[in-house]
Amino acid sequence: MKRLEQRYLERMSDLYPTIAAAATEIINLEAILNLPKGTEHFLTDIHGEYEAFAHVLKNGSGSVRRKIDDVFGNTLTAKDKQELATLVYYPKERMEMVKKTEENMDDWYKINLFRLIELSKRSASKYTRSKVRKALPKDFAYVIEELITEKQVGMDKESYYNKIIATIIRIRRAEEFICAISELIQRLVVDHLHILGDVYDRGPGPHIIMDMLQKYHSVDIQWGNHDVLWMGAAAGQWGCMANVIRICARYGNMDILEDGYGINLLPLATYAMRVYEGDPCECFKLKGTQRPDRAETEMNQKIHKAISIIQFKVEGQIIARNPQFKLEGRNLLHRINWEEGTINLDGTSYRMLDLNFPTVDPEHPYQLTEEEEEIMERLEKAFLGCEKLQSHMRFLLAKGGLYKVYNKNLLYHGCVPLTEDGELKPVTLYGKTYKGQQLYEAVESYVRKGFFALNPSEKLKGKDVMWYIWLHPDSPLFGKDKMATFERYFLAEKETHVEKKNPYYKLLEKEEVVDRILDGFGLLREGTHIINGHVPVKLKNGESPIKCNGKVLVIDGGFSRAYQKETGIAGYTLIYNSYGLLLVAHEPFESKEAAIQKGTDIHSETMIVKRVVERRLVGDTDIGLELRGQVHDLEVLLAAYRNGTLKEKI
Ligand SMILES: O=P(O)(O)OC[C@H]1O[C@](O)(COP(=O)(O)O)[C@@H](O)[C@@H]1O
Numbered sequence: 130m131k132r133l134e135q136r137y138l139e140r141m142s143d144l145y146p147t148i149a150a151a152a153t154e155i156i157n158l159e160a161i162l163n164l165p166k167g168t169e170h171f172l173t174d175i176h177g178e179y180e181a182f183a184h185v186l187k188n189g190s191g192s193v194r195r196k197i198d199d200v201f202g203n204t205l206t207a208k209d210k211q212e213l214a215t216l217v218y219y220p221k222e223r224m225e226m227v228k229k230t231e232e233n234m235d236d237w238y239k240i241n242l243f244r245l246i247e248l249s250k251r252s253a254s255k256y257t258r259s260k261v262r263k264a265l266p267k268d269f270a271y272v273i274e275e276l277i278t279e280k281q282v283g284m285d286k287e288s289y290y291n292k293i294i295a296t297i298i299r300i301r302r303a304e305e306f307i308c309a310i311s312e313l314i315q316r317l318v319v320d321h322l323h324i325l326g327d328v329y330d331r332g333p334g335p336h337i338i339m340d341m342l343q344k345y346h347s348v349d350i351q352w353g354n355h356d357v358l359w360m361g362a363a364a365g366q367w368g369c370m371a372n373v374i375r376i377c378a379r380y381g382n383m384d385i386l387e388d389g390y391g392i393n394l395l396p397l398a399t400y401a402m403r404v405y406e407g408d409p410c411e412c413f414k415l416k417g418t419q420r421p422d423r424a425e426t427e428m429n430q431k432i433h434k435a436i437s438i439i440q441f442k443v444e445g446q447i448i449a450r451n452p453q454f455k456l457e458g459r460n461l462l463h464r465i466n467w468e469e470g471t472i473n474l475d476g477t478s479y480r481m482l483d484l485n486f487p488t489v490d491p492e493h494p495y496q497l498t499e500e501e502e503e504i505m506e507r508l509e510k511a512f513l514g515c516e517k518l519q520s521h522m523r524f525l526l527a528k529g530g531l532y533k534v535y536n537k538n539l540l541y542h543g544c545v546p547l548t549e550d551g552e553l554k555p556v557t558l559y560g561k562t563y564k565g566q567q568l569y570e571a572v573e574s575y576v577r578k579g580f581f582a583l584n585p586s587e588k589l590k591g592k593d594v595m596w597y598i599w600l601h602p603d604s605p606l607f608g609k610d611k612m613a614t615f616e617r618y619f620l621a622e623k624e625t626h627v628e629k630k631n632p633y634y635k636l637l638e639k640e641e642v643v644d645r646i647l648d649g650f651g652l653l654r655e656g657t658h659i660i661n662g663h664v665p666v667k668l669k670n671g672e673s674p675i676k677c678n679g680k681v682l683v684i685d686g687g688f689s690r691a692y693q694k695e696t697g698i699a700g701y702t703l704i705y706n707s708y709g710l711l712l713v714a715h716e717p718f719e720s721k722e723a724a725i726q727k728g729t730d731i732h733s734e735t736m737i738v739k740r741v742v743e744r745r746l747v748g749d750t751d752i753g754l755e756l757r758g759q760v761h762d763l764e765v766l767l768a769a770y771r772n773g774t775l776k777e778k779i
């Protein structure tokens with residue numbers, strides 16, 4: 130043990146070779162520990178809405194506006210403040226617009242450059258100089274650092290800044306400079322981003338969101354059920370692939386696959402057009418706004434039907450090869466009474482709305498036709514071979530997981546499966562039983578095996594678990610008793626469509642239940658929050674995202690346009706800054722154009738969930754804990770230099 134410590138000190142002395150070096154580092158770290166904690170930004174259930182996502186990312190859920198208010202208080206009009214905010218969000222586009230009407234652009238540049246410099250100064254004030262330096266845009270790093278660093282007293286700051294700014298304008302670099310400094314402000318107002326899942330499905334641009342996330346300075350992602358579905362598809366799991374394609378077809382989003390990821394859907398499309406020629410595919414109408422192009426819509430509906438039938442067959446096969454999933458009850462094709470055109474579910478007979486299933490053999494309903502088999506094989510190759518998709522999935526694997534504990538908050542997308550009486554529900558997966566945190570960890574390790582295991586049977590299990598996560602009643606990411614896809618397509622009776630939520634969602638108000646979950650994750654009952662998404666909070670029905678006196682926050686407010694009529698808003702986001710926790714409710718985002726033209730932000734209302742008595746410092750965070758550890762080690766090193774057990778390296 131002694132030797133180990135000695136060796137560790139030797140290694141540290143490579144980094145801090147002298148008493149002076151170790152002492153300086155201790156002072157630096159202590160300084161960081163006393164800075165205000167960085168702002169965390171939480172977003173969830175983005176569902177492909179890339180424009181609204183980009184906007185919220187740019188405005189930091191009101192963080193830019195708050196900074197503008199802090200800096201300019203009553204010295205700017207509300208209109209000027211809004212224009213400044215829009216400039217920060219969309220500098221290039223905004224300047225293009227201003228140039229059309231503004232007569233004295235040089236004056237405009239000057240005023241706005243001054244304002245932006247003041248704003249960036251305030252935004253940077255929370256960070257160490259070295260951290261700000263790392264965030265500076267390459268082209269203007271030196272000059273921005275000059276402008277935002279406090280100068281010594283006695284110096285004529287005013288004329289110094291004036292000269293720099295005049296030069297920037299004179300040499301025609303004002304626009305590039307404004308873009309660079311605006312991006313810096315966006316970058317500084319949020320220190321770390323948490324995504325609570327469901328980047329994918331329903332909206333048109335999940336791949337664009339993933340591109341943005343890959344470029345973001347600091348992010349973690351808790352996977353949502355839709356994300357895991359795409360991960361399964363990317364791993365070549367046929368049930369996941371069929372669901373992914375079905376949902377794209379359902380929302381008229383085939384472009385995501387074809388243009389976004391370059392996956393060729395032609396074989397599926399030609400097959401669908403032939404098999405369902407003359408079939409109006411009434412049950413497979415598209416969700417959302419109907420496309421103006423009738424032929425395209427017709428083709429889309431046929432693809433929608435073709436892939437749904439393939440999905441029901443493929444899922445039947447997955448259920449058969451995994452009897453331990455106990456999902457036989459969800460296999461419905463073989464229960465259709467073809468003569469009567471009905472299906473019997475739990476003793477009740479329902480009329481099927483569609484009976485044109487030319488590819489289903491009533492004797493072997495779960496068998497794919499040769500052509501379907503071939504289509505799926507080609508699609509599997511396409512998913513596995515798509516570099517962009519694989520890179521997005523690798524990013525999810527590297528930056529994400531099923532849950533995360535961060536600065537005393539427990540983050541996950543869905544739920545912790547509970548029994549009716551609020552106990553952690555034991556769940557058996559491939560012969561082992563888990564609950565709470567262990568369940569989360571076991572399921573996550575299977576997902577990783579689905580990508581990386583060398584043993585083929587472990588890999589297959591991993592892939593099937595991704596499909597399991599998508600729709601199993603015991604999946605912490607699904608949390609409902611069944612996924613009623615079949616019923617929603619083919620039966621008119623609404624009662625068959627109901628997906629009953631896990632008791633988790635109604636027990637969230639009970640503190641003893643919430644504490645039991647926290648205990649299960651080894652977390653403190655006091656001062657910890659659970660933050661999750663997944664279930665839209667229907668504000669207009671009086672539901673609240675704040676549960677259990679603020680111990681639990683359910684922040685899915687519906688970025689997804691398709692769900693906005695149910696929630697009545699366009700999503701919640703959460704901010705955790707040095708003053709406390711702020712919940713922000715957003716109104717629907719019209720469009721990027723409107724935001725630039727009219728300077729309309731997403732109008733948002735902020736609720737304070739928790740205000741801290743004393744401003745939170747870096748020292749109060751997880752990083753702070755780590756830094757304190759480093760300070761401790763450095764002090765041991767310093768003592769070793771001073772008591773003669775270690776020599777300085779000079
Ligand atoms: O409304 P859609 O897009 O058809 O999706 C409905 C399906 O989506 C789910 O709600 C899952 O998606 P969420 O994770 O977004 O809730 C299923 O429970 C349901 O069957």
Ligand SMILES: [Mn+2]
Nearest residue numbers: 327353354663
């Ligand atoms: Mn979800």
